[in-house]
Amino acid sequence: MKAVTCAITLAAAIATASTSIAYAQKKGLPPIVVGAVSSLTGPGASDASVQAAKIYFDSINEAGGIQGRHIEYRVIDDQMSPPQAAHAASELINDPRTVAIVGGSSALQCGINQERYAQANIFNLPGAGGDPACFSASHIAPLNTGPYVATATALTFAHQVLEHQRLCVVSPALPGMTEAFQKTARDWAKRTQVPEPSLDMYQLGESLQPIIERVTRRDCDAVIYTVPGGPAIEWVLSSRPAMPKVPVIMLTPAYTTQAAKALNAVGDDLYAMAEFDPWSSGSLQIMRWRQLLIAQNVETSALSQGGYLAARALVHALRGIQGPITRASVSAALSNMPPWRSGMMHQPFRVGTDGNRQLNRSALPMKLEAGKWRIAHTRWIRE
Known part of the structure; x- marks a missing residue:
């Protein structure tokens, strides 16, 4: 009986998600555009972080999105090149639909782009930050320890x-x-x-x-x-x-x-x-993350944990917005977000720009x- 009930619940959830997305499309609701600047090619490149973020965003879309709007994820390769990293950030910032930059993994883009993120009042939540500016810039808050x-x-x-x-x-x-x-x-x-x-x-x-x-x-x-x-x-x-x-x-x-x-x-x-709960553990949070990634043939690793958690942190903030979801409202929500417990990090995470930010400092x-x-x-x- 329990298996039948679960199957009915799952079918209902899928039907509800499909209805919500169809409703959003019918009403012409625009997508929530989220960007990422990430090293997909070049020395030390990896797509694990942005793949994991995309998988989580896809799961949110399948469940109906946020306020009936689906999340459109735009990932731009910085090619481990400073000029390309600057170009990628500019392309996302200059698109007024981009509400945040989330889930990327790069060894150089924070230092190059930190000032333009602050000037545009847009937050970057990397899944894995590398260069020193990632951990000191006002509008950058990596999920990894670094x-x-x-x-x-x-x-x-x-x-x-x-x-x-x-x-x-x-x-x-x-x-x-x-x-x-x-x-x-x-x-x-x-x-x-x-x-x-x-x-x-x-x-x-x-x-x-x-x-x-x-x-x-x-x-x-x-x-x-x-x-x-x-x-x-x-x-x-x-x-x-x-x-x-x-x-x-x-x-x-x-x-x-x-x-x-x-x-x-x-x-x-x-x-x-x-830097996160061991990906081989049996906790419920890890099992949910692992199931999503294995279904899409993405390697379970710390990089994919970081991208997944960055996407979750953004969605957590989006769900708390009562009015229109815009760059300004998302930046305000992230800046004022209370400490957030992800279930996969030792410490609560807080983006804040008021001097009380709490980044990941445990291993x-x-x-x-x-x-x-x-x-x-x-x-x-x-x-």
């Missing part, structure tokens, strides 16, 4: 939980990020009153052997590796012969099934910092064991 806070949580985990003393950080020498990683290491040492970790930078694409030799000579107790997933795999595979017993703590982009498979046979003490250590990522510590590490 590489700098995540590096600090990795250092805290290595020092306080694994009880290592000589800590080494290996980072990419990317424009605008070098100084941020230097500041992260310096501030962490000052805050914890321990010796400052060594920091070795290198250019992605160059031979790893010189930097492996340099880091090996430092006699590290643990290495924190801050580069995205693919290079992280390459680093571990290349450096393991020289440092077979040194723990390597990677950041969230390495917390993937691909990394688990690739690194399964190269030894113990491999970790990654999860949960994961350890690679027998080809699978498992929780390595019972508590979230917060910076």
Whole structure:
């Protein structure tokens, strides 16, 4: 009887959604246009974040949309190019229908576009922010912890939980990020009153052997590796012969099934910092997210979690708007939105521009064991 009831309920929901969308189309209600500037091509590119955001928006449309209007999602590739990133943002901003920019993943667009977002009073909620401006600009609020806070949580985990003393950080020498990683290491040492970790930078694409030799000579107790997933795999595979017993703590982009498979046979003490509830957990929120993504053949990863949560945060704000949904009303709703608990982040999230914003500043250590990522510590590490 229960199965029949569920089937009837599902059929009714589908019928209601179809009726709502048909009504909106019949009445000529315009779509709610949401944009994204994301690196879909170029070094370190991925479409996981925007795919997950789109899947969530599609589910909202199937349920009737917002105020009878469906969400139209426009994603523009910044190609990891500063001029293209500026052009993409301008294209979205200059379209008065665009109410917000949500769910993108880019290592450079925040710094390039932060001023024009503020001038246009439009909010950008990236699924994954990379450059330092993402975490300080007034109109940008990423859902992810980001590489700098995540590096600090990795250092805290290595020092306080694994009880290592000589800590080494290996980072990419990317424009605008070098100084941020230097500041992260310096501030962490000052805050914890321990010796400052060594920091070795290198250019992605160059031979790893010189930097492996340099880091090996430092006699590290643990290495924190801050580069995205693919290079992280390459680093571990290349450096393991020289440092077979040194723990390597990677950041969230390495917390993937691909990394688990690739690194399964190269030894113990491999970790990654999860910025959201582990995607392999059995919580109801994770199960709902996973079902949506698997149905569309999108990889379950931290990137797709970020895009999904960015879309959810926007919809949460949209549903609280009583009058017309416009750029101005959406920006006001996001700016004044009370702290929001997503069910997939350790802390409440708040966009606010009043100095009381609450971004994601926690990470949960994961350890690679027998080809699978498992929780390595019972508590979230917060910076």
